[in-house]
Amino acid sequence: MATDFWTAVKGRRSVYTLGKESTISDERIQEIVAEAVKHTPSAFNSQSTRLVLLLGEQHNKLWDITTSTLKAIVPADQFESTQQKMDGFRGAYGTVLFFEDESVIQGLQAAFAAYQDRFPVWSQHTSAMHQFVIWTALEAEGLGANLQHYNPLIDEQVKSEWKLPENWSLVAQLVFGKPTAAPGDKEFKPVEERLKVFK
Amino acid sequence: MATDFWTAVKGRRSVYTLGKESTISDERIQEIVAEAVKHTPSAFNSQSTRLVLLLGEQHNKLWDITTSTLKAIVPADQFESTQQKMDGFRGAYGTVLFFEDESVIQGLQAAFAAYQDRFPVWSQHTSAMHQFVIWTALEAEGLGANLQHYNPLIDEQVKSEWKLPENWSLVAQLVFGKPTAAPGDKEFKPVEERLKVFK
Numbered sequence: 001m002a003t004d005f006w007t008a009v010k011g012r013r014s015v016y017t018l019g020k021e022s023t024i025s026d027e028r029i030q031e032i033v034a035e036a037v038k039h040t041p042s043a044f045n046s047q048s049t050r051l052v053l054l055l056g057e058q059h060n061k062l063w064d065i066t067t068s069t070l071k072a073i074v075p076a077d078q079f080e081s082t083q084q085k086m087d088g089f090r091g092a093y094g095t096v097l098f099f100e101d102e103s104v105i106q107g108l109q110a111a112f113a114a115y116q117d118r119f120p121v122w123s124q125h126t127s128a129m130h131q132f133v134i135w136t137a138l139e140a141e142g143l144g145a146n147l148q149h150y151n152p153l154i155d156e157q158v159k160s161e162w163k164l165p166e167n168w169s170l171v172a173q174l175v176f177g178k179p180t181a182a183p184g185d186k187e188f189k190p191v192e193e194r195l196k197v198f199k
Numbered sequence: 200m201a202t203d204f205w206t207a208v209k210g211r212r213s214v215y216t217l218g219k220e221s222t223i224s225d226e227r228i229q230e231i232v233a234e235a236v237k238h239t240p241s242a243f244n245s246q247s248t249r250l251v252l253l254l255g256e257q258h259n260k261l262w263d264i265t266t267s268t269l270k271a272i273v274p275a276d277q278f279e280s281t282q283q284k285m286d287g288f289r290g291a292y293g294t295v296l297f298f299e300d301e302s303v304i305q306g307l308q309a310a311f312a313a314y315q316d317r318f319p320v321w322s323q324h325t326s327a328m329h330q331f332v333i334w335t336a337l338e339a340e341g342l343g344a345n346l347q348h349y350n351p352l353i354d355e356q357v358k359s360e361w362k363l364p365e366n367w368s369l370v371a372q373l374v375f376g377k378p379t380a381a382p383g384d385k386e387f388k389p390v391e392e393r394l395k396v397f398k
Contacts (some may be wrong), residue, residue: 005207005339009332010238026398034390039209041331041346047388055398118348121323125371128324129331132240133208140204147240149317162397172324189246194236197229198361199254 003140012136013186015144018092018177023142026055032141033096036133043122044112048104049130050168052097058162062097062173063090065157066150073153089148093177096134097158098127099168127171135174144179147172202339211335212385214343217291217376222341225254231340232295235332242321243311247303248329249367251296257361261296261372262289264356265349272352288347292376295333296357297326298367326370334373343378346371 003011022029033053042048054062067086074082089095100123109116135145151170158170202210221228232252241247253261266285273281288294299322308315334344350369357369 002203002205004201005204005336006201006234008204009234009336012238012240014240014244030394030396033396034394035205035208037393038387038390039211041211041213041334045386047393049393051394053394053396053398055396058397122348124320124323125327125330128327131324132328132331135240137204137208149321162395164395187244188237191233191237194246194248195233195250195252196361196363197232197252197254198257199225199252 008136008140012132012139013144013183014146015139015179015183016088016146017179017181017183018088018144018146018175019180020091020093021178022093023178028141029053029055029094029138032137033134036130036137040126040130040133042126042129043119044108046104046108046123046126048101048123049126050099050101050164051130051134052099052162052164053094054097055094059092059094060090061161062095062154062158065161066154069150069153069157089175091177092175093143095176096174097170098131098172098174099164099170100124100127101165101167102169103167124171131172131174138174138176142178143176144183145174145176147174149173207335207339211331211338212343212382213345214338214378214382215287215345216378216380216382217287217343217345217374218379219290219292220377221292222377227340228252228254228293228337231336232333235329235336239325239329239332241325241328242318243307245303245307245322245325247300247322248325249298249300249363250329250333251298251361251363252293253296254293258291258293259289260360261294261353261357264360265353268349268352268356288374290376291374292342294375295373296369297330297371297373298363298369299323299326300364300366301368302366323370330371330373337373337375341377342375343382344373344375346373348372 105119108119155170304318307318354369
């Protein structure tokens with residue numbers, strides 16, 4: 001499905017009302033994630049991003065892990081709203097987990113010592129660009145998605161559950177599914193306060 | 200000009216051979232940057248990104264500042280390659296400077312103390328998404344671009360030269376212009392080492 005670049009960028013929203021259905025096949029979802037990891041830029045072309053796509057029961061398991069992790073630390077009398085939020089994520093179709101491979105970052109730090117403080121920051125930039133591409137691409141296919149950050153709370157259990165390399169560091173979780181309601185209007189601060197032009 | 204989302208994503212490259220011409224009007228460049236700052240997501244919809252578009256003599260001035268800053272710290276017998284690199288950037292058409300407004304981040308930290316360590320990281324994610332959108336959009340219009348990081352070396356002089364607020368923190372510089380040569384082929388690590396699917 002061809003969508004104009006700006007139509008896709010402007011159409012990207014945080015959608016929280018997601019159902020356990022998809023508008024596209026699992027194969028197409030996997031293709032989108034694979035194309036994103038192939039074509040999104042990375043600092044020094046390090047290709048440091050690692051992605052995990054969870055569908056079906058594997059997606060449910062992620063949110064069960066997150067729910068039980070939070071249950072252990074959120075006061076019981078405040079847990080109801082957390083439980084509702086978790087139920088919302090679990091009720092979606094799938095999740096993309098974004099990791100950065102720390103061994104790649106350490107390799108860059110060793111090779112280019114002058115920038116060793118910068119590589120961890122640029123690695124975060126790299127991850128964020130991948131998050132944006134997949135978020136926008138999935139929504140261009142009629143899905144809704146929202147970006148979560150339950151790292152580092154869930155990192156160890158996630159790595160253990162899916163037997164992921166120890167050097168993969170979790171950065172974000174993109175939850176997606178078929179939207180069950182339209183999101184509200186976007187609010188914008190005036191652009192003239194955020195952009196200056198000198199020519 | 201309408202370009203398919205994936206065509207734009209796959210077409211985005213680091214292009215270093217840039218001329219002092221543009222494929223589109225200054226008004227269109229400004230429109231792209233304005234649309235990006237309006238529609239690119241930000242953590243908690245904080246809209247923390249601030250952009251400066253430099254064209255013409257203002258673009259030249261940025262690279263003169265960067266060159267003189269580097270001249271003071273790079274050993275004289277190694278400066279020739281730095282000078283050539285700077286001449287390349289200066290020889291391009293324009294630069295977009297990406298800042299984050301630290302006062303917005305501090306506001307979030309005060310309002311949501313539980314996440315105070317995370318907001319600076321998410322602010323970097325926000326900036327990176329803006330970098331990606333503008334880079335990709337400019338190249339979809341036939342321009343070439345590359346992303347540089349001479350911050351924090353040049354921050355104080357840049358803020359002083361263009362009288363920018365003290366709370367704007369520089370994150371990256373996107374140099375762009377009409378490509379004078381085609382970039383080389385991209386090299387990809389195998390996708391199967393970077394993406395795992397569980398369903």
